[in-house]
Amino acid sequence: MSVLLHPDFTFIVQGITGREAVNLTRECLDFGSKIVAGVTPGRKGREVHGVPVFDTVEQAVAHHGAPIDGAVATVPPAFTKDAVMEAIENGIKLIVVVTERIPRRDVAEMVELAGERGARIIGPNCLGLIAPGVAKMGGIGGPAKDAAKAYVAGSVGVMSRSGGMTTEISSTLTAAGLGVSTAISIGGDAIIGSTYAELMPLFEEDPQTEAIVIYTEPGGRMEAELVEWREQAGSTMPIVAFMAGRFMDDEEMQGMSFGHAGTIVEGKEDSATEKIARLEAAGIPVVERIDEIPDRVKEALGR
Amino acid sequence: MRFYEYESRRIVERAGIPVTKYGFCTTADEARAAAESIGGSVVIKSQVLTGGRMKAGGVKLADTPDEAAEHAAAILELEIGGHMPVGVLVDPKAEVEQEYYAAVLWDGRAKRPMMLFSDMGGIDIEQVAAEHPDHVGRAHLSNLHPIADFKAKEAVARCGMTGSELTRATMILARLARLQRDYDMTLAEINPVARLTDGSFVALDAHMEMEDEAVGRHRKMLAEIGVGLSEPREMYEPSEFERNVKAIDAADHRGVIQGKDHGFTGNIGLVIGAGGGSLTLTDAVRSQGGKPANYAEIGGNPSVAKSRGLAKEVLEKDGVEKIAVMMSIVSNTRVDIVARGVIKACLELGRDPAETIAIFRIPGAWEDEGYKILDKYGVEYVDRSVSMWEAAGMAVRKVQG
Numbered sequence: 001m002s003v004l005l006h007p008d009f010t011f012i013v014q015g016i017t018g019r020e021a022v023n024l025t026r027e028c029l030d031f032g033s034k035i036v037a038g039v040t041p042g043r044k045g046r047e048v049h050g051v052p053v054f055d056t057v058e059q060a061v062a063h064h065g066a067p068i069d070g071a072v073a074t075v076p077p078a079f080t081k082d083a084v085m086e087a088i089e090n091g092i093k094l095i096v097v098v099t100e101r102i103p104r105r106d107v108a109e110m111v112e113l114a115g116e117r118g119a120r121i122i123g124p125n126c127l128g129l130i131a132p133g134v135a136k137m138g139g140i141g142g143p144a145k146d147a148a149k150a151y152v153a154g155s156v157g158v159m160s161r162s163g164g165m166t167t168e169i170s171s172t173l174t175a176a177g178l179g180v181s182t183a184i185s186i187g188g189d190a191i192i193g194s195t196y197a198e199l200m201p202l203f204e205e206d207p208q209t210e211a212i213v214i215y216t217e218p219g220g221r222m223e224a225e226l227v228e229w230r231e232q233a234g235s236t237m238p239i240v241a242f243m244a245g246r247f248m249d250d251e252e253m254q255g256m257s258f259g260h261a262g263t264i265v266e267g268k269e270d271s272a273t274e275k276i277a278r279l280e281a282a283g284i285p286v287v288e289r290i291d292e293i294p295d296r297v298k299e300a301l302g303r
Numbered sequence: 304m305r306f307y308e309y310e311s312r313r314i315v316e317r318a319g320i321p322v323t324k325y326g327f328c329t330t331a332d333e334a335r336a337a338a339e340s341i342g343g344s345v346v347i348k349s350q351v352l353t354g355g356r357m358k359a360g361g362v363k364l365a366d367t368p369d370e371a372a373e374h375a376a377a378i379l380e381l382e383i384g385g386h387m388p389v390g391v392l393v394d395p396k397a398e399v400e401q402e403y404y405a406a407v408l409w410d411g412r413a414k415r416p417m418m419l420f421s422d423m424g425g426i427d428i429e430q431v432a433a434e435h436p437d438h439v440g441r442a443h444l445s446n447l448h449p450i451a452d453f454k455a456k457e458a459v460a461r462c463g464m465t466g467s468e469l470t471r472a473t474m475i476l477a478r479l480a481r482l483q484r485d486y487d488m489t490l491a492e493i494n495p496v497a498r499l500t501d502g503s504f505v506a507l508d509a510h511m512e513m514e515d516e517a518v519g520r521h522r523k524m525l526a527e528i529g530v531g532l533s534e535p536r537e538m539y540e541p542s543e544f545e546r547n548v549k550a551i552d553a554a555d556h557r558g559v560i561q562g563k564d565h566g567f568t569g570n571i572g573l574v575i576g577a578g579g580g581s582l583t584l585t586d587a588v589r590s591q592g593g594k595p596a597n598y599a600e601i602g603g604n605p606s607v608a609k610s611r612g613l614a615k616e617v618l619e620k621d622g623v624e625k626i627a628v629m630m631s632i633v634s635n636t637r638v639d640i641v642a643r644g645v646i647k648a649c650l651e652l653g654r655d656p657a658e659t660i661a662i663f664r665i666p667g668a669w670e671d672e673g674y675k676i677l678d679k680y681g682v683e684y685v686d687r688s689v690s691m692w693e694a695a696g697m698a699v700r701k702v703q704g
Contacts, residue, residue: 171632247582258582
């Protein structure tokens with residue numbers, strides 16, 4: 001099993017005629033994903049790698065003749081909110097938002113609507129998710145042959161604020177023989193559709209997942225939320241964390257912003273030092289090197 | 304995007320929140336005229352985007368228009384924290400009965416805007432929240448529904464207020480909440496909101512920050528309050544390196560490069576990426592005793608020219624001995640293109656790539672093609688079996704000899 005995806009999972013690509021979307025479609029199809037339609041307003045009747053293109057999500061659903069499970073939204077920032085709302089209102093329950101630089105208010109609006117409709121958003125500003133041997137949804141891992149090299153099915157769930165580091169960490173787990181159950185690039189923005197704590201229950205229920213690795217950065221309160229969730233849920237699934245951006249704690253770096261939009265430290269609680277202390281106090285080891293991760297996971301699993 | 308105090312005042316005023324009469328002036332004569340028009344004692348405040356104005360002498364009280372002109376002339380020439388003021392704000396010396404605090408900001412955990420109100424304004428709100436939690440009222444807003452006045456009323460009532468003060472404060476907080484939503488503010492704060500001796504409520508000092516990603520859709524409002532979009536609004540002046548990298552990035556739409564060197568003074572030039580990888584690699588270099596000369600991010604699929612441009616800028620920085628070219632496993636960025644770019648940069652500067660590039664660690668898309676090019680020039684490279692930490696350590700040891 002895996003988290004969120006399954007072998008028969010169907011999805012559409014919104015903005016499918018864009019350059020990056022065309023590549024992403026090729027990669028996902030090659031990996032075995034079931035892309036049943038694409039949507040780009042005004043491009044009805046075209047095909048992208050054999051996938052039919054429609055003007056509306058409604059037409060895509062009608063063509064498929066059954067509910068569609070997911071959507072990957074790769075449309076320009078000014079149009080993303082509308083595209084995501086269109087997907088939600090047409091019954092789609094999992095939306096991966098790849099687009100970056102979307103204003104926070106737009107993200108918050110679509111996330112709230114998703115909540116009201118029982119849908120889930122991953123991202124924005126993310127590469128999507130991948131379940132090795134099952135499917136991939138988004139550009140995560142790149143072309144199918146590259147993705148297959150870094151991601152081999154196994155027992156560790158990965159959640160990462162950085163798309164690129166999702167692959168680096170998964171490749172390390174794969175090389176160490178642990179493998180990956182599902183890896184999710186959750187996005188680097190200040191407000192995202194699904195946080196660590198919001199995804200944890202899914203991994204908890206997944207029989208394949210035995211441990212979790214998270215990649216995190218300064219900024220935001222997601223680690224505090226994860227720690228609280230763990231205590232409330234009484235979860236004992238081992239988690240190993242990697243914290244990047246420790247150098248931002250230095251005095252000469254104060255007031256500077258690096259990397260993601262979410263990586264702007266707004267208070268002492270957001271800093272790397274504070275987050276490391278909070279995670280470790282909750283029994284979540286925080287490593288300094290990616291190559292330490294497999295041993296820490298094995299230790300936690302008693303192997 | 305940050306705003307000067309006088310701009311924040313204009314934004315608040317446009318939103319229907321009462322303010323006292325004020326003047327934004329760029330000359331001493333204008334300040335004299337503003338003081339005459341306001342009447343009575345006035346306060347002259349330097350307009351800079353940095354804190355510590357008061358301590359630096361950038362805020363002065365004037366009892367007469369001539370004194371106002373004199374202070375304005377001095378403040379207009381006064382540099383504060385490396386910034387020259389863009390003008391001065393002339394404010395009446397308000398007769399304040401009580402000060403309040405009002406703000407609307409994002410609560411990232413709730414994924415909603417949150418209103419904050421306190422009847423203990425004028426001081427640091429975090430201190431009030433810590434010491435007098437019952438004097439801070441909070442209420443979350445829905446992102447989907449219209450902003451209801453009663454939500455603002457609840458926040459005000461929660462800090463213990465009642466009577467006509469409650470209704471007046473509610474009006475200000477509700478308007479502030481609409482302003483925050485309408486103009487994509489990451490922070491909309493009025494501190495203090497003041498009750499004057501005549502019982503009226505006014506915003507005495509406002510602080511606004513607009514989300515950079517949303518600036519484009521507020522051009523009309525920004526033009527109306529006189530904000531030019533080309534002005535730099537950084538916390539600090541960008542360095543020559545930072546300006547040059549930005550120009551190289553803007554010249555070509557393929558891929559993204561970023562470079563920063565504020566706060567970095569080392570001898571290892573970093574040509575690194577992507578977002579998370581750059582943070583990881585900068586830490587790895589520093590933790591192993593290395594001193595980075597800069598921070599950088601390569602993202603997407605940049606052209607040879609762009610990779611070359613970044614590498615050249617890094618190599619030309621004072622004190623840079625060698626560069627380390629490193630990324631986490633790439634799926635979009637092409638290894639061979641980055642390899643060609645960095646080698647070209649070395650050759651154009653008359654430097655041997657094998658000597659100049661301490662280590663090349665970019666595994667992933669088109670890596671075999673990249674390794675062929677690196678082999679040809681004798682550049683040391685490693686594949687994904689060597690961790691980011693180990694690669695960073697190799698670079699540090701080479702530079703330190």
